[in-house]
Amino acid sequence: MKQFIIIFSVLFFSTISVQSATKVKIEVPLRFDRYYTYDEVNEALKALNTAYPALTTLEVIGKSDEGRDIYALTINNPKTGNELSKPGVYVDGNIHGNEIQAGEVCLYYANMLLTKYGENDKITKQVDRNAHYIIPVVNVDGRFHFFEDAHTASSSRSIRIPRDDDKDGLFDEDAPDDLDGDGNITQMRIKDPNGEYKADPKDPRILVRIEPGEKGEYTLLGSEGIDNDGDGRINEDAEGYLDPNRNWGNNWMPNYVQNGAGDFPFQGVGLKAINEFIQKKTNIIVGFSFHNNGGMWLRVPSEKSIRMDPSDVAAYDVIGKNAIKITPGYVYMPSYDLYPTYGDTDAQYFFNFGIFSFVGELFQRETETFREKTDKPAQQATEQSAMRRGGNPEETREQLKFSDYVAQGEMFVDWKPFNHPVYGEVEIGGWVKMSSRLPQIFMLPELVHRNAVVVLLAAENTPEISMEVFEVKKIGNNLNQVRVRLKNKNGLPSMTADAFSTKLYTPDMLKVSGGKVVAGGKIQDFRLNKVSYKETKPEIQFLSVPGHGSVEYQFLVEGKGDITIIYESQKANDVKTTVKL
């Protein structure tokens, strides 16, 4: 077999090289008029890095379970400071291998920052003020196979570690099969007078459940495929399943609690590498993980019993409540309101790294309209379909018309007869891989733009701290009272309240040097001279600066001459000033 492949590839070598020569070259600015394969995403990243060498660093930060490279692009302007000295903004996508437009949102964000740098003031400011870390494809194996192999819109999600789902001693031995060879895994149906389905009278491509007493026409046989291992079951053990968004360390639970958890946290070697990358970027204060679909902005906690500090929720709200206006139709809610999850990125980033982390569930199928007015409440349509298992035929009819008239029929494969080795005469048809959870290409530019600017909004809200010494007063022989105000003009605090209270890392510090500090503490009310003095080492105060707010400190310092006051923060900008006593 191997020899045959070699001969085959030699014979077709000239054809292959012609094809690759005619392939569209990826150039900057990137275009969002088609979906990039795994290799093309890497080419796009390299193109950005080549076009903007002074602002970007491109690294392979690890390998996947099948040995593919995982790239991270860092955007930082070294002329405005070292990356770790600036508030970090993190974006990843495509952790579920099939959720490919998430990768495009990341690429768009990078492309927007770089191509508009120096042209647009808001973007220039965020490139200069923040460090941006972008991992467009977390599940590189999943994305590769999604393009390469036949799939549904919902398969190729898993980390590529084989698992014996049906416990027969064989691993991943019976996946769905592309019986008609069209590159999609669609559905199989068989004519059956005792079946539970009939053809929809308005659109016979749709199967609807029969009413009690009605005669049936079809039975649905599930995904396209055969019984590969001859165990009498069809498609019972496909790739994985190890869910890459259930395999992180924070609040991880084993498979019997949650399917797809894996055998232990960070079993996926690529996930482990990404976790180590984030751990080194101690400046990251806000993060996004993009998925599809449904139109949601999700925040922590992922499990209802986990308590959140109200100030952290308020900080999330600054972004979340604006995000839903930038992406109309999306909802903003805690992750557990969708369903509880354990060992996901959201909780890992927030509770382990002190990052305000969001999940962005891209795309709403209701936006694929075929109707006169588009203001029909999309929300209502979704709720109706959620209420009825098996879908809402009215919605499906519209989706098919959208495919017919807006997407020129590319989204649905008409039912065609097929002679199945077990079932005999069946029909194969249904929604294609590039549908249902992905916008059609003409809708992609709007999707990537709206969602990427939510990340920009978050960048704009990263803490920006200034220091004001608002009083220097001699209060005794050789004793001075120095009052300092730290002000944050943006919406996110310099630390999460959770990180501060759990002592997750060294908190922000306000340090006075150059004189002898005999007392120091937080001013509760400067008009009433109410100060809570710190008992030991008054020259170092531990604190966090709230979003859109300020904190004030008082130091009683002995001596004369210059003293230096330094504010140091892991995630916000440092500030330093000198005062003469």
Ligand SMILES: [Ca+2]
């Ligand atoms: Ca098996």
Ligand SMILES: [Ca+2]
């Ligand atoms: Ca097929």
Ligand SMILES: [Ca+2]
């Ligand atoms: Ca089987």
Ligand SMILES: [Ca+2]
């Ligand atoms: Ca199969």
Ligand SMILES: [Zn+2]
């Ligand atoms: Zn997902």
